[in-house]
Amino acid sequence: MKILVCISHVPDTTSKINFTDGDSKFDTNGVQFVINPNDEFGLTRAMWFKEKQGASVDVVNVGGAETEPTLRKALAIGADSAIRVNTEATDGFSVAKQLAKVVNDGGYDLVIAGRESIDYNGAMVPGMLAGMTGANYVTNCIGLEVDGTTVKAVREIDGGKETVNTSLPLIIGGQKGLVEESDLRIPNMRGIMMARKKPLKVIEPIEASAETKSVSFEKPAPKGAVKLVDADNIDELVSLLHNEAKVI
Amino acid sequence: MSILVYTESENGKLKKAALEVVSYAKAVADQMGTSVTAVAVNADNVESLGNYGASKVLLVKDDSLKDFNAKKYATVVAEAAKNEAAKVVVVSSSADSKYLAPLLAVNLEAGYVSNVIAAPSNVEPFTVKRSAFTNKAFANVEITTDVKIVGLSNNSYGLVESGGNASVEDFSPSIPESGVSVESVDKATDKVSIADAEIVVSGGRGLKGPENWGMIEELADVLGAATACSKPVSDLGWRPHSEHVGQTGKPVASNLYIAVGISGAIQHLAGINSSKVKVVINTDAEAPFFKAADYGVVGDAFEVVPQLIEKLKAFKASNA
Ligand SMILES: Cc1cc2nc3c(=O)[nH]c(=O)nc-3n(C[C@@H](O)[C@H](O)[C@H](O)COP(=O)(O)OP(=O)(O)OC[C@H]3O[C@@H](n4cnc5c(N)ncnc54)[C@H](O)[C@@H]3O)c2cc1C
Ligand SMILES: Cc1cc2nc3c(=O)[nH]c(=O)nc-3n(C[C@H](O)[C@H](O)[C@H](O)COP(=O)(O)OP(=O)(O)OC[C@H]3O[C@@H](n4cnc5c(N)ncnc54)[C@H](O)[C@@H]3O)c2cc1C
Numbered sequence: 001m002k003i004l005v006c007i008s009h010v011p012d013t014t015s016k017i018n019f020t021d022g023d024s025k026f027d028t029n030g031v032q033f034v035i036n037p038n039d040e041f042g043l044t045r046a047m048w049f050k051e052k053q054g055a056s057v058d059v060v061n062v063g064g065a066e067t068e069p070t071l072r073k074a075l076a077i078g079a080d081s082a083i084r085v086n087t088e089a090t091d092g093f094s095v096a097k098q099l100a101k102v103v104n105d106g107g108y109d110l111v112i113a114g115r116e117s118i119d120y121n122g123a124m125v126p127g128m129l130a131g132m133t134g135a136n137y138v139t140n141c142i143g144l145e146v147d148g149t150t151v152k153a154v155r156e157i158d159g160g161k162e163t164v165n166t167s168l169p170l171i172i173g174g175q176k177g178l179v180e181e182s183d184l185r186i187p188n189m190r191g192i193m194m195a196r197k198k199p200l201k202v203i204e205p206i207e208a209s210a211e212t213k214s215v216s217f218e219k220p221a222p223k224g225a226v227k228l229v230d231a232d233n234i235d236e237l238v239s240l241l242h243n244e245a246k247v248i
Numbered sequence: 249m250s251i252l253v254y255t256e257s258e259n260g261k262l263k264k265a266a267l268e269v270v271s272y273a274k275a276v277a278d279q280m281g282t283s284v285t286a287v288a289v290n291a292d293n294v295e296s297l298g299n300y301g302a303s304k305v306l307l308v309k310d311d312s313l314k315d316f317n318a319k320k321y322a323t324v325v326a327e328a329a330k331n332e333a334a335k336v337v338v339v340s341s342s343a344d345s346k347y348l349a350p351l352l353a354v355n356l357e358a359g360y361v362s363n364v365i366a367a368p369s370n371v372e373p374f375t376v377k378r379s380a381f382t383n384k385a386f387a388n389v390e391i392t393t394d395v396k397i398v399g400l401s402n403n404s405y406g407l408v409e410s411g412g413n414a415s416v417e418d419f420s421p422s423i424p425e426s427g428v429s430v431e432s433v434d435k436a437t438d439k440v441s442i443a444d445a446e447i448v449v450s451g452g453r454g455l456k457g458p459e460n461w462g463m464i465e466e467l468a469d470v471l472g473a474a475t476a477c478s479k480p481v482s483d484l485g486w487r488p489h490s491e492h493v494g495q496t497g498k499p500v501a502s503n504l505y506i507a508v509g510i511s512g513a514i515q516h517l518a519g520i521n522s523s524k525v526k527v528v529i530n531t532d533a534e535a536p537f538f539k540a541a542d543y544g545v546v547g548d549a550f551e552v553v554p555q556l557i558e559k560l561k562a563f564k565a566s567n568a
Contacts, residue, residue: 011381013495013496013514013515013518014514014515017381017384017385019385037495037496038496091359092350092360093353093359093360096350096354118381118382118495118496119380119381120380120381120387121362121363121379121380121381121382122362123346123350123362124349124350124353124360124362125350126350127318127347127348127349127350127351127353127354128350128351128353128354130350130351131322131350131351131353131354131355132354136426136427136428137318137319137351137428138428139318139346139347140343140347142489152431155343156343156490157316157343157344157433157435158342158343158344158441158442158443158444159435159436159439159440159441159442159443159444159490160433160434160435160436160441160490161433161434161435161490162430162431162432162433162434162435163430163431163432163433163434164428164429164430164431165428165429165431166427166428166429167427176489176492176496176497177489181483182483210392211353211358211359211360211391211392211393212359212360212361212389212390212391212392213389213390213392214380214387214388214389214390215375215388215389215390216387216388217380217385217386217387217388218377218385218386218387218388219384219385219386220383220384220385220386220521223539223540224542226528226538226539226541226542226543226544227542227543227544228538228543228544228545228546229543229544229545230545231545231546231547231548231551231552234545234552234555234556234559235559237527237543237545237556237559238556238559238560238563240543241504241525241527241543242563245504245524245525245542245543247446247447247503247504247524247525248447248471248504248560248563
């Protein structure tokens with residue numbers, strides 16, 4: 001089985017979000033970038049298929065040279081090789097277009113992407129990729145078993161989950177649950193040394209224009225101070241929620 | 249030309265989110281000088297969508313659409329959009345709508361923006377505001393394609409009754425084969441889901457152990473709320489993963505979010521920040537959650553929550 005794991009390179013969850021150039025650009029100053037958490041779960045699941053079922057695992061990112069440390073980290077976790085499509089990712093559609101080319105050229109059986117990225121939260125790249133390649137598609141995926149080309153997957157739905165039957169070629173949008181948090185792989189020294197020698201191929205993009213354009217960014221208006229209610233006066237809380245906030 | 253909206257239902261009953269997307273679509277239609285057509289699958293009582301601004305409803309009744317299937321449903325909505333020559337398609341932010349929308353976008357060659365929180369600020373060029381960076385910021389995004397898809401963030405627009413009437417037409421698009429089929433569904437039918445809930449009661453590590461969740465469930469019961477939890481609580485196995493909210497869990501956009509024994513770490517707050525009113529109950533007055541909350545009680549959850557339950561019961565009894 002040939003697996004491709006799509007890696008989104010995102011600001012660390014503790015990052016302060018600021019903008020520059022008249023609020024038109026995300027300010028990367030002082031921001032630590034990491035593998036998108038949803039993709040980490042997918043990558044760890046891919047390592048399981050590699051170890052237990054002899055799958056090969058490549059990772060891919062669509063982005064500039066600054067994303068290479070993130071791809072190296074994925075190699076250190078255990079991926080066999082990495083691909084970077086050398087273009088700035090500007091919207092979900094154009095990213096999916098680039099990825100579709102990589103998927104078709106590489107003949108991948110299983111593509112593991114994340115349910116959504118934690119930066120732009122589009123939740124669209126894997127679905128668009130499925131639409132473009134015609135592969136089967138399951139998102140919010142919290143369980144995945146492959147036997148030959150037969151697949152059983154579990155999808156989280158609002159208020160529960162459902163088990164689906166499908167087959168390769170398949171694209172999933174993965175998330176926590178695909179593996180347990182405690183099973184996430186952290187690169188060790190040996191992995192880091194080996195990652196330096198693993199192939200990281202840079203390929204040039206195909207023509208794929210964006211369909212959406214972020215013209216400006218805003219930060220939420222500063223919040224007013226919290227209204228404190230005495231622990232002995234819970235009647236007041238009920239009254240505030242009813243009369244002032246009007247939520248009960 | 250029209251604005252097309254996909255209205256979801258469950259066991260035939262239209263969801264609240266369906267009424268919200270129709271209300272939103274009506275605002276877009278007014279801005280663009282056109283009307284709203286809704287498409288619904290196996291739903292009952294669809295005339296009621298008229299009240300929220302739909303002029304026409306395309307109703308699909310088909311047994312092969314009994315289970316939600318992203319590919320089949322995306323085709324239904326795409327066919328409806330083509331029939332109506334829709335310029336804008338509006339969907340909700342439910343798990344199912346987010347599943348089908350990217351497929352729809354490829355099918356219609358339409359630019360898609362998710363997590364939209366307001367009516368377009370401009371229709372030429374078509375510009376919408378969406379949340380980004382897990383609610384830490386907003387982006388104003390232009391959609392440059394001819395057909396546009398807007399994914400509306402749940403609870404961000406609200407229901408607007410316009411008192412109109414909708415005509416209902418049968419619609420039978422051709423449904424493609426799909427390589428994905430549902431084997432089983434495991435869903436608590438007696439509980440409100442986090443995505444649909446107007447009120448969410450959430451517990452953190454401050455509650456000490458799973459045996460103490462009785463009062464959280466009771467509080468949720470009194471309020472008709474969904475229950476949720478912080479990440480460590482689900483990691484420790486005190487509560488199911490499906491209740492984990494935050495940046496790496498489920499997003500919450502309820503009207504009221506009550507956090508009990510949750511410190512308010514940045515990753516937690518990011519996921520729940522778009523809730524309208526936030527209440528925190530915590531023993532530590534320095535807990536960061538107090539900076540993000542509208543109302544706060546510095547106190548022991550084991551004393552405050554039972555009192556709150558009692559007062560709410562009394563409140564409900566006197567307002568019944
Ligand atoms: C300077 C700059 C400007 C940008 N401006 C915009 C903008 O205006 N609008 C916008 O939507 N985005 C913008 N992006 C973000 C862009 O990098 C995103 O990768 C892309 O938009 C997809 O984001 P998403 O949230 O839709 O992904 P999602 O669909 O939420 O991602 C789901 C999964 O798809 C995969 N994936 C996503 N992106 C990539 C990628 N680049 N490479 C490999 N796999 C990936 C991952 O597995 C991820 O978990 C910008 C980025 C930069 C650096
Ligand atoms: C990459 C990453 C992603 C993450 N994603 C998420 C996420 O999506 N969601 C999430 O929740 N977290 C997330 N976290 C974890 C986050 O950083 C915090 O560790 C977590 O939110 C803390 O959970 P908590 O508030 O329940 O526990 P604690 O931080 O331990 O807080 C417990 C609180 O309970 C209070 N307390 C104690 N006793 C009582 C009492 N008797 N009555 C009332 N209050 C009491 C304490 O004062 C304290 O404030 C993430 C972390 C990382 C690194």
